[in-house]
Amino acid sequence: MKLKNLISTPCGLRYMVERLDIQSGVARRMLLEREMMTSALVIESYYEELNTYIQAAQIPQNALAIRNIQFRLQNLKDIRTTLQNLADGKTLDEIELFEIKHLAILTNETGQQMDIVGIGLIDFGMNEVIAILDPEKQCISSFYLYDAYSETLCHLRKELEKNPTNEEIYCQLQEEELRVRQQLTSQLREYKSNLSLALQQLAEIDIYLSQAKQYIDMSLCLPTLSRETRLTEMWNPEVAESVSHRGITYQANSISLSDCPTVLTGSNMGGKTVVLKTVALCQLLMQFGCGVPAKHATMRPFDAIYCQMADGQSTEAGLSSFGAEMKSLNEIIAAARSNKNILALIDEPARTTNPVEGTALVSALLDTLQPTGITLLLVTHYIIMGAHACAYLRVKGLEEGKMNYALVPTRKGDVPHEALRIAEQLGTDDEWLQKAKTYLTT
Amino acid sequence: MLIEELLHTKSCSVVGLEKNTGKTVTLNYLLQHLPPTHRVAVTSIGLDGELKDQVTGTAKPEITLFKGMLFATSEKHYRQRRLQSEILEVSDESTALGRLVTARVLSEGKVLLSGLGSTQGLKRWMNKIESETDLILIDGALSRMSLASPTISESLILATGAAYSANIETLVRKTRHIVALTRLPLYEGAMPADNIIEAQGAVTDRTLNLILNDPEAQGKALLIQDFTRVFADEMLWHQFTKTHPVYVRHKSQLIGVTVNPKAPNGMVLDSKTLCKKIEEAIEIPTIDLMNNE
Numbered sequence: 001m002k003l004k005n006l007i008s009t010p011c012g013l014r015y016m017v018e019r020l021d022i023q024s025g026v027a028r029r030m031l032l033e034r035e036m037m038t039s040a041l042v043i044e045s046y047y048e049e050l051n052t053y054i055q056a057a058q059i060p061q062n063a064l065a066i067r068n069i070q071f072r073l074q075n076l077k078d079i080r081t082t083l084q085n086l087a088d089g090k091t092l093d094e095i096e097l098f099e100i101k102h103l104a105i106l107t108n109e110t111g112q113q114m115d116i117v118g119i120g121l122i123d124f125g126m127n128e129v130i131a132i133l134d135p136e137k138q139c140i141s142s143f144y145l146y147d148a149y150s151e152t153l154c155h156l157r158k159e160l161e162k163n164p165t166n167e168e169i170y171c172q173l174q175e176e177e178l179r180v181r182q183q184l185t186s187q188l189r190e191y192k193s194n195l196s197l198a199l200q201q202l203a204e205i206d207i208y209l210s211q212a213k214q215y216i217d218m219s220l221c222l223p224t225l226s227r228e229t230r231l232t233e234m235w236n237p238e239v240a241e242s243v244s245h246r247g248i249t250y251q252a253n254s255i256s257l258s259d260c261p262t263v264l265t266g267s268n269m270g271g272k273t274v275v276l277k278t279v280a281l282c283q284l285l286m287q288f289g290c291g292v293p294a295k296h297a298t299m300r301p302f303d304a305i306y307c308q309m310a311d312g313q314s315t316e317a318g319l320s321s322f323g324a325e326m327k328s329l330n331e332i333i334a335a336a337r338s339n340k341n342i343l344a345l346i347d348e349p350a351r352t353t354n355p356v357e358g359t360a361l362v363s364a365l366l367d368t369l370q371p372t373g374i375t376l377l378l379v380t381h382y383i384i385m386g387a388h389a390c391a392y393l394r395v396k397g398l399e400e401g402k403m404n405y406a407l408v409p410t411r412k413g414d415v416p417h418e419a420l421r422i423a424e425q426l427g428t429d430d431e432w433l434q435k436a437k438t439y440l441t442t
Numbered sequence: 443m444l445i446e447e448l449l450h451t452k453s454c455s456v457v458g459l460e461k462n463t464g465k466t467v468t469l470n471y472l473l474q475h476l477p478p479t480h481r482v483a484v485t486s487i488g489l490d491g492e493l494k495d496q497v498t499g500t501a502k503p504e505i506t507l508f509k510g511m512l513f514a515t516s517e518k519h520y521r522q523r524r525l526q527s528e529i530l531e532v533s534d535e536s537t538a539l540g541r542l543v544t545a546r547v548l549s550e551g552k553v554l555l556s557g558l559g560s561t562q563g564l565k566r567w568m569n570k571i572e573s574e575t576d577l578i579l580i581d582g583a584l585s586r587m588s589l590a591s592p593t594i595s596e597s598l599i600l601a602t603g604a605a606y607s608a609n610i611e612t613l614v615r616k617t618r619h620i621v622a623l624t625r626l627p628l629y630e631g632a633m634p635a636d637n638i639i640e641a642q643g644a645v646t647d648r649t650l651n652l653i654l655n656d657p658e659a660q661g662k663a664l665l666i667q668d669f670t671r672v673f674a675d676e677m678l679w680h681q682f683t684k685t686h687p688v689y690v691r692h693k694s695q696l697i698g699v700t701v702n703p704k705a706p707n708g709m710v711l712d713s714k715t716l717c718k719k720i721e722e723a724i725e726i727p728t729i730d731l732m733n734n735e
Binding site: 078093095143164 | 549
């Protein structure tokens with residue numbers, strides 16, 4: 001799966017990606033085109049590289065050079081079409097030749113600044129490219145078909161200046177210009193792969209720098225890759241920002257996931273869905289090589305991440321919310337049967353149906369998914385039936401009228417009955433709640 | 443006189459009141475008469491005329507540029523240019539005809555101008571080259587087709603002529619109307635907001651009638667974005683402004699009017715009388731492009 005296909009996962013991933021301070025459009029496009037990494041080795045080596053950027057960015061003396069690099073990268077252009085034309089054997093025009101010269105010079109300039117920061121770049125032979133496109137050794141990135149390329153060119157131009165309306169000279173000049181461009185193109189063709197690699201290298205620097213900056217600015221962490229998942233004091237930056245507007249402080253919490261399913265219960269408004277979203281967010285960020293919003297994180301990569309949110313797009317394809325939910329749960333079951341290395345995050349399944357059948361459906365879902373060995377985090381209000389090797393977690397809930405969002409281990413069947421109390425705190429109609437209480441006592 | 447005015451402005455849009463009123467002739471005239479030491483950059487506001495020309499197949503007139511001038515045009519028109527130039531920048535921002543190429547003229551010649559279609563894009567371009575130029579000339583548009591407004595520039599030159607109207611009296615009256623619009627006062631934000639009706643887009647007869655017929659809007663001022671947004675009938679506009687003050691958010695200083703006495707259908711007006719009448723009516727330097735040499 002590519003980032004562009006996953007960015008809309010309702011967990012705050014888009015929020016994080018949009019806050020990456022990427023300078024060039026081409027780097028942004030390349031980032032969105034990236035495949036999710038699924039190998040621990042690949043992720044580790046990516047983090048190793050990112051870490052060199054983070055360390056470089058943390059040194060105050062490097063600040064100016066980094067600003068210079070980012071400033072230059074603003075001028076990085078997406079010239080992949082031009083490079084494709086070069087590879088396809090087409091004769092490049094002046095605009096395309098300019099673009100190549102510009103890229104070569106930008107690569108060298110960026111390389112010099114990167115040396116100051118202490119990160120070496122791979123040399124893709126851009127000096128040779130510049131030599132071809134800068135015959136008068138002016139060392140500036142402007143370009144035209146210089147007189148130095150051909151004596152005929154120089155001569156015809158002088159002639160045309162004397163007789164500006166002479167169509168014959170004009171045509172001869174056009175032909176000579178074409179010949180020069182053909183010659184330049186064939187000289188450049190040798191560097192076609194190197195130019196693509198140089199473009200990619202600059203885009204990657206742009207992405208690494210933005211990730212390093214986000215890591216520092218948001219106090220993120222780089223997870224340790226392991227067999228288990230343990231997120232300590234994780235938070236969801238998007239939710240944290242939206243609650244801070246309302247003057248509420250976000251309470252970070254910690255969670256561990258193992259091979260057996262984890263069932264999370266807790267009172268309404270206890271932040272269960274936020275826990276689920278944050279786990280999804282951390283997992284996706286890690287598998288795209290970004291810093292993770294947690295104090296410490298030990299994580300493992302999965303081949304696929306399924307995120308079934310209660311506030312998902314239930315109206316898509318004209319299905320009812322129940323219909324849409326059953327369809328996507330079905331997909332998770334099918335995926336779990338063929339591959340146990342997946343992470344499934346399921347928010348309140350069967351919540352829209354009656355509690356009797358709902359309870360049966362959720363309990364049976366655990367029956368079905370547990371043997372597959374996938375990593376599962378499931379949020380529910382229902383009391384699970386049957387015997388499962390599950391880990392049970394509960395949001396602490398109301399303490400002296402205040403919500404404590406911490407997660408604590410609990411036993412099966414411990415589902416808090418705080419809905420009425422919370423409704424009361426929300427100022428819900430008194431008569432209604434009193435009548436509800438009467439039903440509970442009878 | 444007009445050239446003198448131009449030396450004191452950082453940017454100027456040339457706006458034609460109708461096709462063939464001599465906007466290109468005006469630009470060529472200005473480019474030719476500016477002192478060679480004055481660093482000039484030229485571009486165009488996006489689509490004006492472009493599409494129409496492509497439909498009718500008539501060639502869009504080229505402008506002549508001189509050594510050292512900067513210009514920006516679309517990729518397509520850059521490739522078709524008849525002059526020597528070095529490319530300084532190829533922008534990610536696109537025009538209707540491909541990316542925008544900024545270049546410096548190496549030897550005199552002709553080029554077709556096309557440019558960015560949005561005010562913000564144009565503003566960014568202007569900011570980028572500001573330090574390298576004394577004057578930015580913009581081939582402006584006065585049309586609903588254009589998203590970018592010529593009032594982005596400090597000053598403004600109007601090109602009017604026989605193509606706009608074949609009758610001298612009508613031409614003078616219509617030109618005076620547009621000139622009056624360019625002179626609408628700039629909104630300084632001194633008025634309480636509930637005394638103002640702001641129009642974000644075009645101001646048409648319908649807009650004016652709505653305000654005139656609304657008892658709650660009596661005496662309230664109308665705030666428009668700039669003079670190019672007014673498409674209302676001249677008479678109605680006059681009636682409207684008698685009871686409602688009008689302000690603009692963006693304004694350029696009108697520094698001159700050029701007159702093209704020739705219409706495309708071959709008719710030629712008496713340019714002396716024409717210029718005199720226009721000059722009297724609007725009290726601003728007026729140049730007859732055909733008889734100025």
